[in-house]
Amino acid sequence: MERIIIDCDPGHDDAVALAMARGLSDKIKVEAIIATYGNQSIDKTLTNTLNLAQALKYDAPVYTGSLRPLIRERVAAGYIHGENGLAGPVFPPCTRYCNGNGITTALDLVINNPGEITFVSVGPFTDLAVCIKADPRFAKSLKRIVVMGGAINRSGNVTPSAEFNVYADPEAAQIVFNSGVDVVMFGLDVTLQLTLSDEIIENVKKMPATSYTPIFLAAMECYVAACKEYVHDYPSMHDPCTIAYLADPSIFEFERRSVQVDCKSELNYGRTVAAFPNGEGNVLVGVKAYKEKFWSLFYEALSRLP
Ligand code: BDR
Numbered sequence: 001m002e003r004i005i006i007d008c009d010p011g012h013d014d015a016v017a018l019a020m021a022r023g024l025s026d027k028i029k030v031e032a033i034i035a036t037y038g039n040q041s042i043d044k045t046l047t048n049t050l051n052l053a054q055a056l057k058y059d060a061p062v063y064t065g066s067l068r069p070l071i072r073e074r075v076a077a078g079y080i081h082g083e084n085g086l087a088g089p090v091f092p093p094c095t096r097y098c099n100g101n102g103i104t105t106a107l108d109l110v111i112n113n114p115g116e117i118t119f120v121s122v123g124p125f126t127d128l129a130v131c132i133k134a135d136p137r138f139a140k141s142l143k144r145i146v147v148m149g150g151a152i153n154r155s156g157n158v159t160p161s162a163e164f165n166v167y168a169d170p171e172a173a174q175i176v177f178n179s180g181v182d183v184v185m186f187g188l189d190v191t192l193q194l195t196l197s198d199e200i201i202e203n204v205k206k207m208p209a210t211s212y213t214p215i216f217l218a219a220m221e222c223y224v225a226a227c228k229e230y231v232h233d234y235p236s237m238h239d240p241c242t243i244a245y246l247a248d249p250s251i252f253e254f255e256r257r258s259v260q261v262d263c264k265s266e267l268n269y270g271r272t273v274a275a276f277p278n279g280e281g282n283v284l285v286g287v288k289a290y291k292e293k294f295w296s297l298f299y300e301a302l303s304r305l306p
């Protein structure tokens with residue numbers, strides 16, 4: 001059983017990651033969900049996280065993470081995920097509430113369970129970096145870190161050089177990649193291999209409905225429309241890669257690398273740069289996704305939702 005903390009900024013694809021983790025609860029135990037700023041401000045991402053936790057019938061408590069990046073000004077991705085950060089679904093009144101501070105919770109959980117907890121980060125890396133800097137026992141006690149962020153062999157999606165989660169807080173990402181902890185990185189190299197299609201949406205419509213089905217369909221309608229307008233393609237399942245990996249690592253192929261983040265240049269600010277592959281480094285960089293395996297796990301996870 002993989003015991004995880006999931007740190008997210010929902011976010012259309014974050015929502016799918018939360019849904020998959022819930023559906024795969026025979027393999028993944030979500031110990032805590034932290035909402036961080038990212039796609040939108042923390043008030044919006046926290047509201048979305050609480051709504052999703054209720055809709056998905058999560059037992060796991062929901063915490064609040066960082067309000068802003070370590071150094072840079074905050075940037076958002078409202079043009080993709082909407083003004084409220086999760087355009088599309090309409091949720092009933094929420095009875096879930098924020099259980100407190102995500103940073104102190106993550107520190108306690110990880111340090112008190114050495115070698116047990118995987119930190120999954122699918123938004124800006126700020127919370128992870130703050131925990132790493134706050135107490136050296138945190139990095140030593142983590143089982144591993146699994147992130148969505150960066151790109152090594154291709155251009156970015158928010159600037160020609162940078163992917164959104166790393167660009168949102170490059171200094172934090174640099175701390176994480178250089179923490180010495182084993183990092184599994186799902187950057188655009190691999191996440192862009194998993195684009196949604198009309199066929200996949202139609203297949204979900206044909207499945208027996210769960211309480212998540214209308215949320216998924218309404219969210220994807222907006223996500224698809226925004227990506228067609230701004231990215232000129234169907235949206236990718238970026239964040240769900242992290243969860244799919246934990247349930248079935250054989251869906252992906254990796255190269256072991258060291259990764260640095262450009263925090264200095266104007267043009268390449270937030271670019272992830274991988275050292276030449278020599279079999280060394282603390283980062284397993286995802287380079288290939290086996291699509292059929294991924295989508296069959298996706299359907300399986302959704303079919304098991306309450
Ligand atoms: C990442 O940016 C966000 O908009 C998505 O939720 C994902 O985490 C993709 O670059």
Ligand code: CA
Binds near residue numbers: 014039122
């Ligand atoms: Ca995200």
